[in-house]
Amino acid sequence: xxxxxxxxxxxxxxxxxxxxxxxxxxxxxxxxxxxxxxxxxxxxxxxxxxxxxxxxxxxxxxxxxxxxxxxxxxxxxxxxxxxxxxxxxxxxxxxxxxxxxxxxxxxxxxxxxxxxxxxxxxxxxxxxxxxxxxxxxxxxxxxxxxxxxxxxxxxxxxxxxxxxxxxxxxxxxxxxxxxxxxxxxxxxxxxxxxxxxxxxxxxxxxxxxxxxxxxxxxxxxxxxxxxxxxxxxxxxxxxxxxxxxxxxxxxxxxxxxxxxxxxxxxxxxxxxxxxxxxxxxxx
Numbered sequence: 582x583x584x585x586x587x588x589x590x591x592x593x594x595x596x597x598x599x600x601x602x603x604x605x606x607x608x609x610x611x612x613x614x615x616x617x618x619x620x621x622x623x624x625x626x627x628x629x630x631x632x633x634x635x636x637x638x639x640x641x642x643x644x645x646x647x648x649x650x651x652x653x654x655x656x657x658x659x660x661x662x663x664x665x666x667x668x669x670x671x672x673x674x675x676x677x678x679x680x681x682x683x684x685x686x687x688x689x690x691x692x693x694x695x696x697x698x699x700x701x702x703x704x705x706x707x708x709x710x711x712x713x714x715x716x717x718x719x720x721x722x723x724x725x726x727x728x729x730x731x732x733x734x735x736x737x738x739x740x741x742x743x744x745x746x747x748x749x750x751x752x753x754x755x756x757x758x759x760x761x762x763x764x765x766x767x768x769x770x771x772x773x774x775x776x777x778x779x780x781x782x783x784x785x786x787x788x789x790x791x792x793x794x795x796x797x798x799x800x801x802x803x804x805x806x807x808x809x810x811x812x813x814x815x816x817x818x819x820x821x822x823x824x825x826x827x828x829x830x831x832x833x834x835x836x837x838x839x840x841x842x843x844x845x846x847x848x849x850x851x852x853x854x855x856x857x858x859x860x861x862x863x864x
Contacts, residue, residue: 602682610677620673623665627857632698633660634726635690639683646675657729680860690726691856696849697730703833710735714847723850745775757789780807787820798826801835808839
């Protein structure tokens with residue numbers, strides 16, 4: 582996916598997730614289920630409407646456990662309650678061994694994708710960005726879910742782009758000098774974004790030729806006034822504007838009216854409600 586860097590080692594990470602859950606073995610299934618018993622199962626959506634995500638990862642998890650899987654819905658598509666999104670067959674013990682890890686991945690990723698889709702619909706053409714507020718070890722999966730929900734990944738890592746925040750400026754308060762140093766050290770190929778806390782700071786950053794100015798914790802009215810001022814100065818084509826700080830589905834409509842280029846929302850990766858899926862053995 583264009584918004585994400587090529588990420589190697591997904592299978593190994595998923596294998597580690599399985600090992601975290603399995604430990605030395607599934608003592609319950611191994612005690613009561615014959616080793617040669619075969620079974621079939623399906624994964625079913627239990628939420629009213631869900632943007633399903635994580636089926637590719639689920640298929641890899643089942644493969645690691647020696648099961649065959651058939652994906653029935655496309656990652657990033659909307660499914661209704663009761664929809665079967667995957668069929669699984671193989672050793673019964675293996676299916677049960679993979680069950681919880683598979684469901685955890687699908688439920689988390691689908692929850693993030695669903696909330697992102699909701700925000701994208703409300704943004705009406707303004708790009709919704711993820712942040713780095715992801716669970717350690719899950720960034721690739723969280724960001725992928727955002728992209729499949731219609732948003733954009735923004736930075737995957739600190740080496741993707743420059744983002745000068747308030748704590749950087751607390752240590753280096755001269756904005757023009759800071760941006761000049763950045764340009765000297767990283768060149769022109771990496772975008773430079775800088776956080777502004779006031780309209781005056783935002784205008785100073787535009788004058789200092791930041792590529793992106795983040796208006797952080799502005800009210801909708803403050804954001805609108807600042808962007809209008811930048812437009813009046815004829816500088817809008819020189820710089821992109823991002824709005825950030827406490828933006829969610831309740832207030833994004835008011836922020837949208839300011840006409841920024843981007844809106845970032847940390848909660849879509851750290852606080853989205855997990856979607857509900859279950860694995861059901863087919864008798």
